[in-house]
Amino acid sequence: MKLDEFFVTGEPLVYGGMVSIVLVTSAVIFLLTYFKRWGWLWREWLTTVDHKKIGIMYILSALAMLFRGGMDALMMRIQLAFPNMNFLNAQHYDEIFTTHGTIMIIFMAMPFLIGLMNIIVPLQIGARDFAFPYVNALSFWSFFFGAMLFNISFVIGGSPDAGWTSYTPLSGAAMSPGPGQNFYLMGLQLSGIGTLATGINLMVTILKMRAPGMKLFKMPIFTWSTLVTCFIIIFAFPILTVALALLTIDRIFGAQFFTVTGEGMPMMWANLFWMWGHPEVYIVILPAFGIFSEVIATFARKRLFGYHAMVWSMILIAGLSFLVWVHHFFTMGAGAFVNSVFSVSTMLIAVPTGVKIFNWLATLYKSKIEFTTPMMWSLAFIPSFVLGGVTGVMLGMAAADYQFHNSYFLIAHFHYVLIAGTVFACFAGLEYWYPKMFGHKLNERIGKLAFWFFVIGFHVTFFPQYFVGLDGMPRRVFYIIPEWMPLNVISTVGAFGMGVGFAIFVFNIYYSYRNSKREKTGDSWDGRTLEWATPTPVPFYNFATVPHADKYDAFLDMKEKGETTFEEEKLEPIHMPSNTGQPIIMMAIAAFASFALIFEWITLAVIGLVGVLIMMGIRSFDYDEGYHVEVDEIKRIERDARGL
Amino acid sequence: MSAHELKSGPLEYRTQEGQMSILGFWIFLAAEVVLFSTLFATYAVLFGRTADAPVPGELFEPGIVLVMTFLLLTSSFTCGIAIHHMRRGSVKGLMTWLIITLILGLGFLGFEIYEFVHYSHEGATLQSSAFWSAFYTLAGTHGVHVTLGIGWAVLLLIQLAKRGLTPVTSRKVFIISLYWHFLDVIWIFIFTSVYLIGMVV
Numbered sequence A: 001m002k003l004d005e006f007f008v009t010g011e012p013l014v015y016g017g018m019v020s021i022v023l024v025t026s027a028v029i030f031l032l033t034y035f036k037r038w039g040w041l042w043r044e045w046l047t048t049v050d051h052k053k054i055g056i057m058y059i060l061s062a063l064a065m066l067f068r069g070g071m072d073a074l075m076m077r078i079q080l081a082f083p084n085m086n087f088l089n090a091q092h093y094d095e096i097f098t099t100h101g102t103i104m105i106i107f108m109a110m111p112f113l114i115g116l117m118n119i120i121v122p123l124q125i126g127a128r129d130f131a132f133p134y135v136n137a138l139s140f141w142s143f144f145f146g147a148m149l150f151n152i153s154f155v156i157g158g159s160p161d162a163g164w165t166s167y168t169p170l171s172g173a174a175m176s177p178g179p180g181q182n183f184y185l186m187g188l189q190l191s192g193i194g195t196l197a198t199g200i201n202l203m204v205t206i207l208k209m210r211a212p213g214m215k216l217f218k219m220p221i222f223t224w225s226t227l228v229t230c231f232i233i234i235f236a237f238p239i240l241t242v243a244l245a246l247l248t249i250d251r252i253f254g255a256q257f258f259t260v261t262g263e264g265m266p267m268m269w270a271n272l273f274w275m276w277g278h279p280e281v282y283i284v285i286l287p288a289f290g291i292f293s294e295v296i297a298t299f300a301r302k303r304l305f306g307y308h309a310m311v312w313s314m315i316l317i318a319g320l321s322f323l324v325w326v327h328h329f330f331t332m333g334a335g336a337f338v339n340s341v342f343s344v345s346t347m348l349i350a351v352p353t354g355v356k357i358f359n360w361l362a363t364l365y366k367s368k369i370e371f372t373t374p375m376m377w378s379l380a381f382i383p384s385f386v387l388g389g390v391t392g393v394m395l396g397m398a399a400a401d402y403q404f405h406n407s408y409f410l411i412a413h414f415h416y417v418l419i420a421g422t423v424f425a426c427f428a429g430l431e432y433w434y435p436k437m438f439g440h441k442l443n444e445r446i447g448k449l450a451f452w453f454f455v456i457g458f459h460v461t462f463f464p465q466y467f468v469g470l471d472g473m474p475r476r477v478f479y480i481i482p483e484w485m486p487l488n489v490i491s492t493v494g495a496f497g498m499g500v501g502f503a504i505f506v507f508n509i510y511y512s513y514r515n516s517k518r519e520k521t522g523d524s525w526d527g528r529t530l531e532w533a534t535p536t537p538v539p540f541y542n543f544a545t546v547p548h549a550d551k552y553d554a555f556l557d558m559k560e561k562g563e564t565t566f567e568e569e570k571l572e573p574i575h576m577p578s579n580t581g582q583p584i585i586m587m588a589i590a591a592f593a594s595f596a597l598i599f600e601w602i603t604l605a606v607i608g609l610v611g612v613l614i615m616m617g618i619r620s621f622d623y624d625e626g627y628h629v630e631v632d633e634i635k636r637i638e639r640d641a642r643g644l
Numbered sequence B: 001m002s003a004h005e006l007k008s009g010p011l012e013y014r015t016q017e018g019q020m021s022i023l024g025f026w027i028f029l030a031a032e033v034v035l036f037s038t039l040f041a042t043y044a045v046l047f048g049r050t051a052d053a054p055v056p057g058e059l060f061e062p063g064i065v066l067v068m069t070f071l072l073l074t075s076s077f078t079c080g081i082a083i084h085h086m087r088r089g090s091v092k093g094l095m096t097w098l099i100i101t102l103i104l105g106l107g108f109l110g111f112e113i114y115e116f117v118h119y120s121h122e123g124a125t126l127q128s129s130a131f132w133s134a135f136y137t138l139a140g141t142h143g144v145h146v147t148l149g150i151g152w153a154v155l156l157l158i159q160l161a162k163r164g165l166t167p168v169t170s171r172k173v174f175i176i177s178l179y180w181h182f183l184d185v186i187w188i189f190i191f192t193s194v195y196l197i198g199m200v201v
């Protein structure tokens, strides 16, 4: 293989990307060396098994991915603003919409939410870490390296270009030769395995590690949403694993699952993909529902209305989410009867979703709303998400979908649910829990500025797309005709508004780091649930003494009774897991193996695989049992943290 | 993460860590059920799509498959006996029966490899048609699981020899026994829905 087959050449934008990658990497290496921070990085972050630090790494990576996906989006919007634009050619446009979609769903939305779950769920249930902290680190690194693999494709080997849905036969070896599509397959495979492990890990954590007295139906609602999400992950992700593996076998080893020769069946990919894909969209929306519920209850200063209904509707949504996948290809010949069945099941999902909307409204009803930034995101979510849901039901009517399918109407639908749902929730959750993570709030004024830019930009971008879709503009085209221009110009302007909003949001992180008042109490918002019971920053063992939590809104109850998580007479030594470099090394080797497979260097891939197996063997013989934090040490840390 | 240890009950359930690992493994097995279900569904969808390759009825041989089934089912039984010895606190009994289990497993694998080689000589390869792709992937995934299980069990045997029965080693052995029985169950489905049906259709 020649060097110019390995690196992508001939595109000015790609050269720009290469230069910035080299610059940023060198800058990071220089800074780490100059400030002698390599040891610190390794000890404190790369080898950590602490759920709070892993969560922070998830969120940082997700923000980076939001940036990358956002750049892709802006490039697409520039190309689509006017007819006859020559900013991106067809091939480049195809690559960019593929990486945009994949990155946003797999490497931005999910990791962002998993990051928040990492940090908050153990705190909400009174646990000291995950059930399997080592596996948690493994999951993070598998996501991280999966994301890296996928992201470098645009400079090395070439990006995938068959859409985030990667439909066969287009994505098969015959029509998409070369490494591009393999990047998609291996990047998703590697990170998907980590996601599955997180699902299992969090489920055991929630089922087995709750504070004494905390019954399932006393759990905070975000923890409930996480539990239900884990259920979906566990039953949906293996389907993706298989689908990706089959297509990999097709492409690299010449099998005939999805080919048009050898009696293969391209439609089977669409089925497998959406049997995972539809549950996947609920994986990214249910935790968002959980976040909004927490934020709304806190800032409405009221108990969440209809807690049981909220939980049951999530369970119902989770179940139904496995029964609707055909609505993604009503037009691909399933027949009237099948379409009708899936049409009905699709519309059914709107019922539990509607129940949730009314519960949020009822929580707000007659409350004294405090307009903090997280609350503003939540309030903006409700009407925006309703628009997305209602248009979803329109799409769910099979007959009508023949008109809407693959048009910008569909694009507008899923951005209304994914941005107004998931992205707003990520921002709300990050701002809400930020003081818990970093010991200071994000500046409210700048936060609100970012909010207005982003929310107005969002509606300006996507509302016109409903109409340009009805005017017949299909998705995944790189040119527009003059009739579609006015609405597209508006869209592009809005997209830049969102970009500005995001930039202000990120600036706020820096600004607040420099200027915000440091938190002392640990209970920054007068919270209701256990995560606010610990001091801030949270000691690495979370709870010096685990509180008894038999009331819903357990921390409210504690505050009334004057209890804390530091009852000196009840202190006992705390058992904690040791840090370990194994997860990052194992996953780095796995990434190496995947990279080799992407280029179909089979020998190297086998060597990498053997390396992974050896790492597993090393793990099996590793009898490290962690260490104990002694009572005196705990007292010292807690007194320090609480200013006693 | 509590260090409290129960004084009675099976060794592997005495610590909270043991209990959590076992629960986690059960959930993992649920995910494995989904994985294999997807492969079975794929196989069912692609059934009969043999293109120019031989049809399964021409190739499948009842003899070999029966022997394989017998080997694997027996290995599940001996694995049960191994756990029985573990519960009685006999490391020697446990290791002996575990080794017997592995030998049976190896026998199974040997026949499976022979079978695959034989079919591909007859013109039915992974590449020859959608049906055969599905067949090799389904049976092969099971075979890879068995292989990994054998490698894993060997590691555990070494640990047992070094450390004897502790809450940790017995938890590990108990978990691999769950895994082994699970593979047996999957094989029963492969035996009936792939081989038996394949032979008559």
Ligand code: HEM
Pocket: A165, A281, A282, A284, A285, A327, A328, A329, A346, A347, A349, A350, A353, A388, A389, A390, A392, A393, A394, A395, A396, A397, A401, A404, A405, A406, A410, A413, A414, A417, A418, A421, A422
């Ligand atoms: C009331 C609830 C919902 C209904 C009835 C609904 C219905 C639909 C239908 C029928 C389609 C396919 C349309 C077509 O391809 O022609 C679709 C696409 C989509 N929906 Fe929804 N949806 C709902 C909620 C959501 C939520 C909550 C999310 C994610 C957070 C979501 C994300 C998506 C995505 C990403 C696609 C497009 C995938 C693609 O083709 O690339 N939807 N929806």
Ligand SMILES: [Cu+2]
Pocket: A277, A278, A281, A324, A325, A327, A328
């Ligand atoms: Cu869907």
